[in-house]
Amino acid sequence: MTIQLVGDLLILAVAARVFGQDALALLRRLAAAGVRAGVSEMSRRPNEGREGR
Numbered sequence: 001m002t003i004q005l006v007g008d009l010l011i012l013a014v015a016a017r018v019f020g021q022d023a024l025a026l027l028r029r030l031a032a033a034g035v036r037a038g039v040s041e042m043s044r045r046p047n048e049g050r051e052g053r
Contacts, residue, residue, distance in 0.1 A: 015023050 012027060016027065
């Protein structure tokens with residue numbers, strides 16, 4: 001776990017504590033959108049880097 005990730009998690013924890021359930025719902029939606037974007041990026045170019053084999 002990198003220092004930047006630890007910092008981001010701490011900020012998220014403080015935001016969740018300060019803003020309550022609304023912040024948690026927003027964070028869940030943002031995380032889901034990030035996962036969807038990552039999966040679509042991975043599936044868009046499935047053979048990249050394997051051409052030389």
